[in-house]
Amino acid sequence: MKTVPVTQTYPYAQLANWIFRPLDYMEVNYRRYGDLFFARWGLFEWVFLNHPEAIKTVLSQDMGAAISAPGETNEILKPLLGEHSVMLLSGNQHRQRRKLIMPPFHGERLKVYADLIRQITLEVMAELQPGQALQARSLIQQMTMRVILQAVFGLHDGDRCRRLESLLAERLDMVSKPLASTVVFFPILRKNYGSWSPGAKIERLAAEIDELLYAEIRERRAAVDASRQDVLSLLLMSRDEAGQGLSDEELHDELMALLIAGHETTATAIAWGLHWAHYQPDIRQKVRDEIATAGANDDPMALTKLPYLEAFCNEILRIYPVAMLTFARVAQQPLELMGYTIDPGTLLVGCIYLLHHREDLYPQPSEFRPERFLERQYSAFEFMPFGGGARRCIGYALAMYELKIILGTLLTHFNFELVSDRPAIPERRGITLGMKDGVQMVYQGTRSVPTPIAI
Numbered sequence: 035m036k037t038v039p040v041t042q043t044y045p046y047a048q049l050a051n052w053i054f055r056p057l058d059y060m061e062v063n064y065r066r067y068g069d070l071f072f073a074r075w076g077l078f079e080w081v082f083l084n085h086p087e088a089i090k091t092v093l094s095q096d097m098g099a100a101i102s103a104p105g106e107t108n109e110i111l112k113p114l115l116g117e118h119s120v121m122l123l124s125g126n127q128h129r130q131r132r133k134l135i136m137p138p139f140h141g142e143r144l145k146v147y148a149d150l151i152r153q154i155t156l157e158v159m160a161e162l163q164p165g166q167a168l169q170a171r172s173l174i175q176q177m178t179m180r181v182i183l184q185a186v187f188g189l190h191d192g193d194r195c196r197r198l199e200s201l202l203a204e205r206l207d208m209v210s211k212p213l214a215s216t217v218v219f220f221p222i223l224r225k226n227y228g229s230w231s232p233g234a235k236i237e238r239l240a241a242e243i244d245e246l247l248y249a250e251i252r253e254r255r256a257a258v259d260a261s262r263q264d265v266l267s268l269l270l271m272s273r274d275e276a277g278q279g280l281s282d283e284e285l286h287d288e289l290m291a292l293l294i295a296g297h298e299t300t301a302t303a304i305a306w307g308l309h310w311a312h313y314q315p316d317i318r319q320k321v322r323d324e325i326a327t328a329g330a331n332d333d334p335m336a337l338t339k340l341p342y343l344e345a346f347c348n349e350i351l352r353i354y355p356v357a358m359l360t361f362a363r364v365a366q367q368p369l370e371l372m373g374y375t376i377d378p379g380t381l382l383v384g385c386i387y388l389l390h391h392r393e394d395l396y397p398q399p400s401e402f403r404p405e406r407f408l409e410r411q412y413s414a415f416e417f418m419p420f421g422g423g424a425r426r427c428i429g430y431a432l433a434m435y436e437l438k439i440i441l442g443t444l445l446t447h448f449n450f451e452l453v454s455d456r457p458a459i460p461e462r463r464g465i466t467l468g469m470k471d472g473v474q475m476v477y478q479g480t481r482s483v484p485t486p487i488a489i
């Protein structure tokens with residue numbers, strides 16, 4: 035049996051590379067070491083897996099005795115989300131929480147959101163003036179934030195929601211640059227060193243966000259409405275085996291996790307979509323033709339079923355996956371992965387970016403070509419933007435709806451132009467992969483008038 039190759043660069047240099055040049059970091063190590071390798075970041079080390087077979091072995095048994103998906107390994111998220119959110123829970127508690135919060139993001143419930151996503155898209159667009167310069171990522175973030183506020187709280191109007199929207203945006207924009215993202219990796223940088231320090235700003239924003247969330251929790255607890263389907267209502271009504279409900283602190287952490295996970299990633303992906311559709315206008319034309327031929331211009335459910343639009347959205351998530359890695363899994367027993375020995379206690383992580391750039395799966399991987407998804411069927415461990423197994427993304431179906439409906443609606447009814455004719459550059463945004471400067475565009479006005487639909 036073989037032993038997993040260990041990256042030889044000085045571990046703190048590796049961490050710096052991961053923070054400032056994550057794509058180069060992964061590609062260099064892939065070229066040196068291949069399908070799996072030990073990455074060492076300071077005192078921390080884990081195995082990056084990028085071969086579909088290795089990823090499949092790990093993610094298809096991460097709920098059993100051999101491999102676990104513990105929440106403690108996601109500690110990096112604790113300062114932002116709190117310790118009681120689904121991402122930080124383990125074992126039974128984790129399974130139960132997932133069961134509780136999944137339904138509003140899937141199945142029948144999701145169909146209700148289709149019209150809402152379109153309506154929010156049109157609402158946000160109505161605030162723009164033709165000729166206005168904009169950052170596509172910020173524009174789309176307003177849309178995805180309102181969608182998730184509706185899914186989580188059941189409302190998107192009102193002063194509290196608007197305030198929450200701007201505070202969360204301000205908080206997340208604090209890590210929109212690689213240098214600023216270092217606060218995520220080094221707790222010492224999050225300390226409050228006086229009013230000038232990022233730590234002070236983080237504290238102020240966190241206090242204001244907490245106040246709004248706890249006010250909402252208090253009001254909703256005082257008048258629980260059993261007919262409501264939003265996540266907060268479901269969480270308020272839930273009881274464990276001992277008949278115990280969730281505490282305010284637990285509710286707060288879960289709301290934070292869903293609000294943040296539920297709009298940041300999606301906003302980045304859709305902004306990439308706008309970029310690609312204008313950088314390669316033949317793709318925009320194909321999307322428009324498909325929508326027109328299907329008569330789906332004003333029918334959001336129909337947009338979710340169009341093959342080329344789906345292939346386009348898949349290619350957006352393939353080429354620059356917003357989540358570069360899955361969460362960590364841990365070997366609980368000695369394992370064999372593709373002929374390599376894995377010792378108990380080893381941390382294993384699926385490297386989504388490298389998987390999506392394998393030549394053997396995606397010929398010319400750096401080319402943006404939606405057709406590859408029409409020519410070939412990829413398995414769940416070959417194309418994996420939402421991870422898999424015990425921690426597979428809870429919002430994957432909602433995210434795909436948002437991508438298709440927002441992009442379909444924008445490309446059908448509105449005209450934009452890119453400010454630069456150069457390709458956008460991927461760049462770290464906190465723990466996710468975003469793009470430099472958020473795609474600068476100019477809004478050029480309506481292309482066709484959207485038909486209003488009553489919700």
Ligand code: HEM
Pocket residue numbers: 120121122132139291292295296297299300303355356357359360361362419420421422423424425426427428429430432433
């Ligand atoms: C393009 C958009 C999105 C991408 C690329 C994405 C990607 C991911 C990935 C890769 C994971 C980790 C999976 C693993 O470790 O196997 C994850 C987890 C998660 N995602 Fe998403 N996500 C997106 C949108 C959303 C949305 C809209 C929600 C809203 C509910 C959401 C909620 C979550 C939650 C709660 C988890 C943690 C699951 C757990 O710990 O059990 N995500 N996501």
